[in-house]
Amino acid sequence: MEIQKLGDLSRWRVHDEKALFFSDHKVRTIRLDVRASAPVHVYLHTNPYGEIVDEFLTVLPVGLSAVEFLSGGCSLVLDSTGPLSYFSPEIEAIAFENVEEETFTTIANRRERNPEVEWMEFLMNQNINSRMAAMDAEFERRMMVIEERNGNASTSDKSGGSGVGVHIGAPAKRAKQSNAQASAAIPAATDESGASRGERGSVPAGEEPAPVAKGEKP
Missing domain, CATH: 1.20.5 (Single alpha-helices involved in coiled-coils or other helix-helix interfaces)
Incomplete structure (x- = not known):
């Protein structure tokens, strides 16, 4: 046994041979439920200014049936030889009545500082x-x-110094002395007896030493 669910009968509307208008909105799925005692021809009406007038869509059988389609807003015409009723959430007004006077919602105001x-x-x-x-x-x-x-440390390392301790940087070079200054500055070395090395076997200036025979002492 097939069970047909009609829902709330007060929500069904009797068709008055006028076009059914669906509001312009974003594209969505539109569902239309129909109760008819004779076959129903469905036409796409859409006008004014939307063009397409009375384009045939489909035929709904006798009894309870439904048609669904995608649209952003249009109008339909239902043609039948017998009485019919329709229902669609698109054309149903939805309202909520607050039956309770007591409310638990409070607005918290910011306390002044x-x-x-x-x-x-x-x-x-x-x-x-x-x-x-x-x-x-x-x-x-x-x-x-x-x-x-x-x-500063890196510059001192590049200049040649170690960069650590008292002496930082390269030591200063001494100037070279002339031969006369060097001879005057060096003192005569003495031997253990105290006699100058220049006194033993020294030759007066301007005189050559006497030749010494081989094997003889000077």
């Missing part, structure tokens, strides 16, 4: 910002000092 407290918070924020700025400046200054020290 003491202006003196807000002023103190503003001053505290200003002090925090100034301290943070001072800390950033001090950090940058110390970083610059460290970079300068590292730069």
Whole structure:
């Protein structure tokens, strides 16, 4: 046994041979339920200014049937030799009635604050910002000092010094002395007896030493 669900009978409307208009909106699925005692011819009417007038769509059988289609807004014409009724959520007015007077919804208003407290918070924020700025400046200054020290150390290493200890850099070179100054500055070396090495076997200036025979002592 087939069961036909008609739902709420008060929601069905009797067709008065006028076109059924569906509001213009985004494209959606439109459903139309029909109860008829004779076959129903469905036509696409759509006018004014939407063109297409009375284009045949389909035929609905006797009894309870439904038709669905996609559209953004149109109008339909139902033609039947017998009485028919229709129902569609698209043309049904939806309203809700509040039967309860008591409501549990409350609007929470923001409590007013003491202006003196807000002023103190503003001053505290200003002090925090100034301290943070001072800390950033001090950090940058110390970083610059460290970079300068590292730069001086690198320049001293390039110049030849070790860069560590008291003597930094290459030692200064002594100037060369002339032969006369060198001879005058060097003292005569003495032997253990105290006699000058130049006195033993020395030859007066301008005289050549006497020849010595082989095997004889001078």
